[in-house]
């Protein structure tokens with residue numbers, strides 16, 4: 001039986017030394033090795049100011065992905081609004097293939113659209129303006145020519161502004177616009193979307209669209225969405241990288257684990 005295809009997103013890693021990076025490394029060296037493929041749908045990193053400035057903070061993480069690829073598991077990366085600046089050196093070191101956002105893949109005979117997810121938050125106009133910049137290759141190239149100190153400063157300012165802005169923005173405005181999601185799905189001829197970004201893990205399933213939102217990682221918990229011919233399921237990734245699924249997970253997620261406290265770090 002297929003071990004399934006794994007999806008993670010929104011780890012927001014700062015560096016190799018933090019607990020989430022160790023948890024990820026253990027997972028990549030463990031259960032991920034059984035996966036048919038692994039997809040990282042953006043915001044793996046809290047910030048990526050360019051390969052020249054950010055690789056040094058994440059060498060062990062990139063190596064852990066490369067080891068997974070060497071073990072025969074294909075790994076794919078989609079840029080998020082935090083790590084849109086990953087480049088060729090990132091790809092070479094991590095051995096991950098970078099996908100366009102959005103991309104449609106075939107999952108066990110079903111066409112599924114993958115996106116980081118900010119694309120779907122069409123009511124969040126400042127985020128849409130920023131997205132128009134960072135998805136433009138010329139804007140990215142100009143940004144990457146700036147000296148490192150200036151890119152660091154710009155990232156810090158952007159992050160502070162975004163945190164400040166979020167306290168004022170309505171929660172609903174920052175979530176997915178259901179019509180935008182349905183229109184995107186229709187345009188690509190799919191009825192299933194998988195994405196991250198909102199930090200509101202949930203299965204939104206109705207007659208026209210099934211939309212699976214991947215959980216962000218927090219210091220105390222991490223999750224992987226696994227798709228197999230049998231369906232969609234979520235499993236907890238323990239601190240030692242093991243997977244916990246089924247009833248243990250259901251009990252966990254029905255509690256306070258998935259309340260919407262953490263809109264701050266999108």
Ligand SMILES: [Mn+2]
Nearest residue numbers: 043081197266
């Ligand atoms: Mn994001």
